[in-house]
Amino acid sequence: MEILITTLSLLALLTTAILIGTRGRPKRFFSAFGESMHAVWANRAPLTWVALSVLLVLGFLFFFYASPATRAGAAQPIPFSHQLHAGVKAIDCRFCHPYVERSLHPGLPPVEKCLYCHNHIIANHPEIRKEHNYFNTNTPTPWVKVFYVPEHVLFNHQRHIKQEIACEACHGEVKKTDRLKGTRFQMGFCIECHRQRQVNLDCWLACHS
Numbered sequence: 001m002e003i004l005i006t007t008l009s010l011l012a013l014l015t016t017a018i019l020i021g022t023r024g025r026p027k028r029f030f031s032a033f034g035e036s037m038h039a040v041w042a043n044r045a046p047l048t049w050v051a052l053s054v055l056l057v058l059g060f061l062f063f064f065y066a067s068p069a070t071r072a073g074a075a076q077p078i079p080f081s082h083q084l085h086a087g088v089k090a091i092d093c094r095f096c097h098p099y100v101e102r103s104l105h106p107g108l109p110p111v112e113k114c115l116y117c118h119n120h121i122i123a124n125h126p127e128i129r130k131e132h133n134y135f136n137t138n139t140p141t142p143w144v145k146v147f148y149v150p151e152h153v154l155f156n157h158q159r160h161i162k163q164e165i166a167c168e169a170c171h172g173e174v175k176k177t178d179r180l181k182g183t184r185f186q187m188g189f190c191i192e193c194h195r196q197r198q199v200n201l202d203c204w205l206a207c208h209s
C-alpha cells in the first residue's frame, strides 16, 4: 500500500516537473531525453572505462577496509596488540585480565600493568611514552570497549570459565588479532550454545534482569 502511494506521488511530481519545465509542452522533454540518450550511446567507450575504473576503486576499497579478513575494530589510544603480547610473547590472559572469573566487570588492565614491563622494555618508544603520560597524570587509559551485550543482559564470565569454555569460543582468535573487532553479541549466539550444552534456557531468570 505504502509503495503504491509513494509511486503515485512520485509520478505526479515528475509529471508536474516535466509540465513546468517544458512550459506545458511535455513532448519537448521526451525528444530532449532521446537526444541525451543518443549522446550517451555515442560516448559509450569512454563512459565504460570510467565506470570500470570507478568499480575497480570501489572494489579495492571494499576488500581493503570492509572484507572480514582485514576489518579491524575501533582505534585504541595506544595501538596495543594481543597478537604480539598474548600470541608471540605468550603472556597469560589472566595477567592482564585477572578478575575475569570473579567479577561481572573483568575490566581492562591499568597502565601500571603495562609499565611493569615497559619501564624496562622499549621504554622510549613513543607509544610507551604515552603510557608514562597516563601514569604521571593519573589518567586511566581511555581504552575503547569492543565487546557488548545489550544493556538488559547480565553476563557473568564465572560459570562459563568454570566449564572450561575457552576465551576464544566467544572472543574469537584474540591471540592472532592486532586490533580486536567490535562485536555485539546477539541472543541467538548465547542460546545456540546453551541449547547444545543443555544449559538453563529460562531467559528471564538466567540472563535478563
Ligand code: HEC
Pocket (backbone or CB within 6 Å): 093, 094, 097, 100, 105, 106, 107, 108, 145, 147, 148, 149, 155, 157, 160, 161, 165, 166, 167, 168, 169, 170, 171, 185
Ligand atoms: C561464553 C562467552 C565468553 C567467554 C567464554 C569469555 N568471555 Fe569475555 N566477554 C563475554 C561477553 C558477552 C562480554 C561483554 C560483557 C558485558 O559487556 O557486560 C565479555 C567481556 C570481556 C571483557 C571486557 C570486560 C569489560 O570490563 O569491559 C574482557 C577483558 C573479557 N571478556 C575477557 C575474557 C577472557 C580473558 C576470557 C577467557 C578466560 C573470556 N573473556 C571468556 C563473553 C565471554
Ligand code: HEC
Pocket (backbone or CB within 6 Å): 078, 079, 080, 081, 084, 085, 089, 091, 096, 109, 111, 113, 114, 115, 116, 117, 118, 121, 122, 125, 127, 128, 131
Ligand atoms: C609481560 C610484559 C609486557 C606487558 C605486561 C606489556 N607489554 Fe607491551 N610489549 C612487551 C614486549 C616484550 C614487547 C616487544 C618489544 C620489542 O619489540 O622489542 C612489547 C611491545 C609493545 C608495544 C610496541 C609494539 C610495536 O609496534 O613495536 C606497545 C605499543 C605495547 N607493547 C603496549 C603495551 C601496553 C599498552 C601494555 C599494557 C596493557 C603492555 N604493552 C603490557 C611486553 C609487555
Ligand code: HEC
Pocket (backbone or CB within 6 Å): 076, 080, 082, 085, 086, 091, 092, 093, 094, 095, 096, 097, 108, 109, 143, 144, 145, 146, 147, 148, 167, 168, 171, 174, 175, 179, 180
Ligand atoms: C599485556 C596485557 C594483555 C594480555 C596478556 C591480554 N590482554 Fe586482553 N586487553 C588488553 C588491553 C590493553 C585491552 C584494551 C585494548 C584493546 O581492546 O585492544 C584488552 C582488551 C581485551 C578484550 C576486549 C574487552 C572489551 O570489550 O573492550 C578482550 C575480550 C580481551 N582483551 C581478551 C583477552 C584474552 C582472551 C587474552 C588471552 C589470550 C588477553 N586478552 C590477553 C591487555 C591484555
Ligand code: HEC
Pocket (backbone or CB within 6 Å): 149, 153, 154, 155, 156, 159, 160, 162, 163, 165, 169, 170, 185, 189, 190, 191, 193, 194, 197, 199, 200, 206, 207
Ligand atoms: C560456548 C558456549 C556458551 C556460550 C556462547 C554462552 N554460554 Fe552461558 N553457559 C554455558 C554453559 C556450559 C553454562 C553452564 C554453567 C554451569 O553449569 O555452571 C552457562 C551458564 C550461563 C548462565 C547461568 C545459568 C544458570 O543456570 O543460572 C547464564 C546467565 C549465561 N550462561 C548467560 C549467557 C549469555 C548472556 C551468553 C551470551 C552473551 C552466553 N551465556 C553464552 C555455555 C555458553
